[in-house]
Amino acid sequence: MxxxxxxxxxxxxxxxxxxxxxxxxxxxxxxxxxxxxxxxxxxxxxxxxxxxxxxxxxxxxxxxISAPGAGLRLLDADHRVLAEFPRDPGAAGMxxxxxxxxxxxxxxxxxxxxxxxxxxxxxxxxxxxxxxxxxxxxxxxxxxxxxxxxxxxxxxxxxxxxxxxIARPDRWLVVDLLAEQPLPVWPGVHQVCGPGRAATFMPVAGLRYRAEFRLADGPVDLPAELARFGASSCEVVRAAEYTYGAxxxxxxxxxxxxxxxxxxxxxxxxxxxxxxxxxxxxxxxxxxxxxxxxxxxxxxxxxxxxxxxxxxxxxxxxxxxxxxxxxxxxxxxxxxxxxxxxxxxxxxxxAGSPPLRRGPWVRRPRLGPAHGVGRLVPDVPLKRGRRLDDVLGPGWALLVCSTEVPVVPPLPGGARPRVLHRGALPDLGPALRDRWVLVRPDRVVAAVGPRA
The missing domain is CATH 3.50.50.60 (FAD/NAD(P)-binding domain)
Structure with a gap:
């Protein structure tokens, strides 16, 4: 090495x-x-x-140090619910x-x-x-x-x-809060969709909360705005103006x-x-x-x-x-x-992460289905509380469907993939089922082979 x-x-x-x-x-x-x-x-x-x-x-x-995120709730100017998008367990952490x-x-x-x-x-x-x-x-x-x-x-x-x-900058007031006890609020992100005062409120972790208010909508009456979220009793740890770039x-x-x-x-x-x-x-x-x-x-x-x-x-x-x-x-x-x-x-x-584009180490076909190439390999649960990432190791991995190991292109730096037989692993989903799968060290699927 x-x-x-x-x-x-x-x-x-x-x-x-x-x-x-x-x-x-x-x-x-x-x-x-x-x-x-x-x-x-x-x-x-x-x-x-x-x-x-x-x-x-x-x-x-x-x-x-994290707490699960419950998802996103969209509110109108009167804080009535427009739509709710819950997250699956483990999909988000605050x-x-x-x-x-x-x-x-x-x-x-x-x-x-x-x-x-x-x-x-x-x-x-x-x-x-x-x-x-x-x-x-x-x-x-x-x-x-x-x-x-x-x-x-x-x-x-x-x-x-x-x-x-990519887009115009946007000025917001970011306020970090500390409560004496948990607030009786929905445990996800609240997004007020205007038109008068665009705002965001969310539990973070423990007794910490965050509120954000768009400054382009005029001066912020902070006590009144916090009261609308039931957070008027919180200590304001920090209030700072941020310009969000794109x-x-x-x-x-x-x-x-x-x-x-x-x-x-x-x-x-x-x-x-x-x-x-x-x-x-x-x-x-x-x-x-x-x-x-x-x-x-x-x-x-x-x-x-x-x-x-x-x-x-x-x-x-x-x-x-x-x-x-x-x-x-x-x-x-x-x-x-x-x-x-x-x-x-x-x-x-x-905001599911889009796949990486086709390239030297993202061998997606020009036509037809990509079969998961360019996306992270699913981190499926294994026995005894382990997950697939625990057995992939820090380098390249080749998941094979039989005792016959396919020939893969030479890997950068002379790396050799760790070979794992699919019979010992759970189902990786329909895109990767019954195929050999070459996984990069960053868990991205680099290439797949034909069905067994």
Whole structure:
């Protein structure tokens, strides 16, 4: 195994997760963070089941700090229910971001990776076989640099041009609340669909709650608005104005300098995919960097932007569209909205992750059904409380239907897949039934074979 030196810029959840995934693969990882102390400000509050699988692969027990999300309830201006979209158990988790960062930092310390805080990255320059990072303390040489340093990313400026805007920015007041006892509210996300005051209210975890109010609708009478949700007795922990962007990077890579998370994309909050998108970036990038450091051609890193940009654009557009449908327009739009939202497909608001586009390691057919290629392999339950992810291992896996092992293309970096016989596994669903399945290290189905 070849050990590489990787510098991760930014110690938010995306950067810490990327560092863990690379450290577990045996690389020397250093995380640089400009803040001297961990942030106490909650930002993300929701992760779907796909993003939770990334954390599990990084060795983090998300269930310790999260509460199940019940789904989404759409309300009119008088808080009457327009529509309700419940989530299946385990499909969504609500959490307090500082709790997640504490878990990730503890895991990083156990992994042997190094976290350096209070250091400012001033520039990143690609080199022939890596990059040079200049900080306010020293100059570092790395085999790869991952820019996970947020919306004002120094690394993104080094990678390329300004991002492509997908929708207009939107100003909201975000209010984090702490209750003395659980509030008697429905345990999911409440979305007020206007037309007078677009607002969002949700239980987070424990006694924490969040309320958000669109500022374009005029000044906010905070006590009155909180009272409408039955939260007037809560302590206001923080009230801050945020501008929600909707943009995706035009370039994700310059040599071995690569972008993840908010450095690569910003999304409106309406389908809860901001942090989830970043964790998916880190999951698929970690195995590619690992393969390149093991000898795979650098061209493998071209698939980072090719796969992630299209996926991010799909979800950012979906978030912007969903927000527009739920909150835009005046009284006439409100009457139309009542009809549209009753007919809106459940899958739109559930924001199921779209499949990755066809590419070198997403071998979807040009015509005909894709049979699950480009999507995550289902994490089906096994015996004794285990799940499929527990037996796939950290690398490639080949699920076969018989004792005859099919020939698969050579894998990046000389990797060898772990062979698992389907007879010992539960049914993976109709798309994958009776087929051999090649699973990437990020749990994405890379290819399938014909029925047995």
């Amino acid at each position: 070849t050990v590489g030196r990787v510098v991760v810029v930014g110690a938010g959840p995306v950067g810490l997760t990327a560092a863990l995934l690379l450290a577990h693969r045996g690389h020397e990882v250093q995380v640089l963070e400009r803040r001297a102390e961990p942030s106490t400000l909650p930002r993300a509050v929701h992760l779907d089941a796909e993003a939770q699988r990334v954390l599990a692969d990084a060795g983090v027990d998300f269930a310790r 959490f307090h971001q500082p709790d997640l960062e504490d878990l990730l930092r503890a895991a990083l310390e156990r992994s042997g990776a190094e976290l350096v805080t209070g250091v400012e990255v001033r520039s990143v320059r690609r080199t022939r076989h890596g990059a040079r990072v200049v900080t306010d303390r020293s100059e570092l040489v790395a085999d790869a640099v991952l820019g996970c340093d947020g919306a004002r990313s120094t690394v993104a400026r080094a990678v390329g041009p300004r991002p492509r805007r 943009q995706v990077a035009r370039r994700w890579r310059s040599g071995r300098v690569l972008l993840c998370g908010d450095a690569a994309h910003l999304t409106p909050p309406f389908i809860g995919q901001g942090l989830g998108l970043g964790l998916r970036d880190a999951h698929q990038l970690a195995w590619k960097v690992d393969a390149v450091l093991a000898g795979a051609p650098d061209s493998l890193l071209d698939t980072h932007g090719a796969e992630r940009a299209a996926h991010a654009r799909s979800l950012v557009r979906l978030a912007a569209l969903t927000g527009w449908l739920m909150t835009a327009g005046g009284p006439r739009a409100a009457r139309l909205r009542r009809l549209v939202l009753r007919l809106l497909p459940r899958t739109l608001l559930a």
